[in-house]
Amino acid sequence: xxxxxxxxxxxxxxxxxxxxxxxxxxxxxxxxxxxxxxxxxxxxxxxxxxxxxxxxxxxxxxxxxxxxxxxxxxxxxxxxxxxxxxxxxxxxxxxxxxxxxxxxxxxxxxxxxxxxxxxxxxxxxxxxxxxx
Numbered sequence: 001x002x003x004x005x006x007x008x009x010x011x012x013x014x015x016x017x018x019x020x021x022x023x024x025x026x027x028x029x030x031x032x033x034x035x036x037x038x039x040x041x042x043x044x045x046x047x048x049x050x051x052x053x054x055x056x057x058x059x060x061x062x063x064x065x066x067x068x069x070x071x072x073x074x075x076x077x078x079x080x081x082x083x084x085x086x087x088x089x090x091x092x093x094x095x096x097x098x099x100x101x102x103x104x105x106x107x108x109x110x111x112x113x114x115x116x117x118x119x120x121x122x123x124x125x126x127x128x129x130x131x132x
Contacts, residue, residue, distance in 0.1 A: 009061040011035055016042035089123045
């Protein structure tokens, strides 16, 4: 099965954008519609768009020595909900780690650690699913 491809690139104004091309690599199906100051914001918005895409790859286009270089960042062989869920669990773990640092009560710390460990187990299962 041929995959659709997300491309991340800088436009003439120096802002990051993305577009989704069809499996033939020619037709643009969707695009970011606006530029982003940093690459992370562009990628985050692209991840929001990925629902419904089951097989796709992400290519980042950069310029080295005046030449455009394409680098495959991600090659998805699983339903898009999994990468989105991975990102969500990553954010929740970071949030709980901040909460843990701010908490002094031992019972609350134990509860927070239990939640973190649960989220990490979910993350492991999701990662294994993506690798299949």
